[in-house]
Amino acid sequence: xxxxxxxxxxxxxxxxxxxxxxxxxxxxxxxxxxxxxxxxxxxxxxxxxxxxxxxxxxxxxxxxxxxxxxxxxxxxxxxxxxxxxxxxxxxxxxxxxxxxxxxxxxxxxxxxxxxxxxxxxxxxxxxxxxxxxxxx
Numbered sequence: 001x002x003x004x005x006x007x008x009x010x011x012x013x014x015x016x017x018x019x020x021x022x023x024x025x026x027x028x029x030x031x032x033x034x035x036x037x038x039x040x041x042x043x044x045x046x047x048x049x050x051x052x053x054x055x056x057x058x059x060x061x062x063x064x065x066x067x068x069x070x071x072x073x074x075x076x077x078x079x080x081x082x083x084x085x086x087x088x089x090x091x092x093x094x095x096x097x098x099x100x101x102x103x104x105x106x107x108x109x110x111x112x113x114x115x116x117x118x119x120x121x122x123x124x125x126x127x128x129x130x131x132x133x134x135x136x
């Protein structure tokens with residue numbers, strides 16, 4: 001029997017200020033804080049996924065590690081770009097539409113449901129609700 005992966009359960013990032021991280025991720029992505037304690041926070045990322053943030057004393061820079069978040073459409077990508085650049089003073093990473101490092105150095109790629117790379121999402125109700133279709 002072959003293993004069948006259904007998706008990603010969670011992503012973990014490191015931050016050096018959990019309260020600022022909670023404020024950033026709820027502000028930029030409107031993530032719902034599910035749980036938190038001393039030095040950690042857990043945000044809902046969809047029906048069966050979550051983002052976990054853990055406070056550390058020393059941040060370690062990443063070269064290639066990153067994670068991607070899917071938003072509804074190009075307008076929401078533009079909203080994220082506007083907020084991260086104007087409000088938080090962050091820079092996007094060319095040539096991508098919305099890649100950036102959060103204030104703690106974690107790299108994030110933001111895509112939308114109409115990106116061809118999200119073809120694997122076709123059966124998900126969130127994709128069907130926005131009417132995303134695959135090219136013929």
